[in-house]
Amino acid sequence: MNICLVNNLYPPINTGSSFYTRELAHNLNKRGHNLIVITNLLEGTKAFEIKNEIKIYRLPVIKLPRLKIWMKFPFFNFTLTLKNLKKFEEIIIKEEINIIHQCNTIFDLVFASSFFASRFKIPLICSVTTPIQHLNPFYNKLLEMFDKKFVYLLFSRKVNHYIALDKETERYLNERYKLYENISIIPCSVPSEEEL
Template sequence: MRIAVVNNFYPPRSGGSAHLSQHLAHKYAQSGHEVLVLTATYGDAPAEEVHGGVRIVRIHAWTLPKTRFAANFDIGFTSSPKAKSRVFDLLDEFAPDVVHQHGQFFDLTWLSGWWARRRGVPTLLSIHTRLETPLSKFNDFVYTVADRILVAPLMRMHRPKVVVMDILMDRYIDKRYRRAISGKVSIPVGIDPEVLRGGEASGIRKELGLEGRRVVVSIGHVIPQRSRIALVRALPLVLEKFPDLVVVVVGGVYHDEFLHIAKDLGVEHALITTGAVPQARVPDFLAAADVEVHELEGLGFGTASLEALAAGTPVIAAIETDNFLDILVEDGRELYIAPPVSSREPRADPSALAGVLMRVLEDPAAARRQVSTNAHRLIEEHFTIERVAARHLEVLEELVSAR
């Protein structure tokens, strides 16, 4: 097959969506398929290159102004008359049998969907981010309107089959896009566990002055959906018992409310923010951690958390036990689950989170032993990029056969 992979986010830009689309593109190529990646320009990345057997073309992009609606995130958009011609020309030249899109609200998805409709080419769409937030009624209203008047109508243009990654995404797709898609298929997020294992802790501990201290690592960009606020609010109780504790936030800070709350609570001394780091350094941070914590808003379980499980690092998260649909997890078996504020507010309760943190940090080695074997089994059976890529290829071949 000739497969076009489309994502505004792609390495060297970091992030779960970028890394997953890269892993899948490489696996498609390794399986003998011809692959073209279309993405947006980013930093000093070359306009065109071949990497991992994949041709990558970066379309000139402009950056959306940093606002609360975009979570102060530097989203690169390519929309312009030249971009439309460039995308259509590239796809016409490559003549893909199928297009695998990532991100429902990116303009490269819209352009490739427009092209696919005109050429009668099937599309598979992986939705990584839900346009909703329980943290702000106003923002949630804006996202809902954007979904209704922009995203869903553009999706109806090519009616993709949609990849469902977890139970929250399944509910969201049914609520927002049910009439705009041709069907759903359940495939979890895939990771390469081997690249996460064997990290070197000593360099990170020395670099950040962590020797002899209990370390909580929090992986991923700070956005409203992963605000770290519950973690900061839990710190006063935890620091009373473990005054040497330090929380290392690894990722870009696009929403800094947690820093202001930390200052108000007098716990800012226990925080270190590193900014975005290359994925190659993530295993070292995980190796240096006693526990990883960042999914606390009750909004799911992302790639970074799966990577922490793969590395054998205990994870605390606010999720449902059936978060992965037919793949069940259990508190104290594969990970530690932070109790929610209430059934109507799924975000982690800071006091309850403090209790879980203190339980894990009381004996980090024992906490690791309790969950690491089961976490390793969970990843190997369901979340390796080999298994996930194979399932994607089955679906792509079905779409091509039914064309």
Template sequence: MRIVVVNNFFPPRVGGSAHMSASLAEQFVSEGHEVLAITAAYQDAPPEEERGGYRVVRLPAMKMPQLGLSIDFDMTFASVRPGNWRKLFRLLDEFQPDAIHLHGQFFDLSWMAGWYAKRRRIPLLLTIHTLLISDNKLYGTVFRMLDAMLVRPILGVLKPRYVILDKLGVDYCVDRYRTSDANSEYFPIAVDTEHFDKPLTRDVRAENEIGDGPLIVSLGHVIPLRNRLPLVEAMPAILEKYPETKVIVVGRVYHDAFIKRAEELGVRDAFVVKGAVPKDDVPSYYAAADLVAHDLNGGCGTASLEAMLSGTATIASAEIDNYPGIELHNGENILFVPPDSPDAVRDTVIEMLDDPVRRAQIAKRQSAMVRDNFGLDVVAEEHLRTFEKMISDAPKAPRRKGKK
């Protein structure tokens, strides 16, 4: 098959969807398929390169201005740059894809490639990564309006088949986009297990002068859906029992309410805010940690699954049936807390710090669970089967003249 992978976020940009789309692309190549990745220009990344056995093309893009709000997304838009529509269609006509895999429902590159797929009658798969949700009433209202007035009408025209990664995403997509079993696949997040078999690149404790005290790592971009507030509000009680505890927050800060709350509670000194780090350094942060706490507002995403895989006990706020068909057992292969519950975070952190033997046992079971169910090879195979079925079921359109 010839598969096009489209994502505004793509390495060297860091983030869950960027890593997942790149890892799947490389896995598709390893299975004998041809891949073209299309993304938006980012910093000094070259306009075109070969990586992992496939071609990456970065289209010129305009960066969204930073407005100084408490939520400022680092987003770029390719559709407004002159000539990009024509360049994209030419690229795709030359490649002559059998299927197109979009990552992200509210990025303009997804809409552009989706429009191409509709016109050429090419099977279109769309993975929903980020949910437009915020506890802030104003932002929440704006996000819901964007979904209702812009995203849903566009998806209604494109009519992709959806890949939804967890129960939170299922509930969200049913509510916002009217998805159903008839037009959706429920695949777990793909985790690159081989990446965590490599040697560590950093000594995180030494570099941050943390010593042997308890360390909690919270890794992933700080957005309203993952605002870190439950962890901040749990810290006074945690510090009362374990006063040397430190928290390293890794990821770009788009939503800074947690910093302000930490200052109000007098625990700001316990937090080390690192910003985004290279993908190769991520395992080092998990290896340095006693606990990982990232998804505390609902859900269990890529960063939490990678932490579990790494062999570090991980706390998340999801439900037992978060991943259809995958058995999760609280206190055995995962540490669950209710969403937005500082008290539960406090109790779980202290319980795990009190009992390092049990913590290590849970971490070991978490790692095995992720390796068996979320491995990149397992999830990629599910995608490939879906592509094959979509291609076989699709009405045949005449091939346009291209390189094939």
């Protein structure tokens, strides 16, 4: 099966989400699947490379300022340019993608994932490692509104199935999107041999 993992964050970026995506790619590859990753092109990375049999496509970004609402996170960038959307489409066609697996819902590539999954009638899976939340109550309310309205309308309701890494993330998904029957909890996102 040709599986496309999509995440704005991927090594050499050092975050839990980037490591999760890399490990998921490696584990699925070990099970005989072809893995394609679409992520951000950052300084010091290549637009295309193959590492450990995994094809990695990196799309150019427009750097955004470090805002308090995003906790001054340095990797909040804008990726949804027309050129990048065309490249995303080309990858889906060229690699004959069977499943799009979006990792997290907080970055802008989620909208490309949902658009092209709908357009090409490809199943869309989403793993959530990080709930969209903020310690500041005002920013948290803004993010909640953005999540419930914008992300839900353009992405979340189009997802065929969600994977939560723990009970807390499952609770968050149920509260935000009312998904109840549409979530599986898989701590490593690849079942062990005993579970198969």
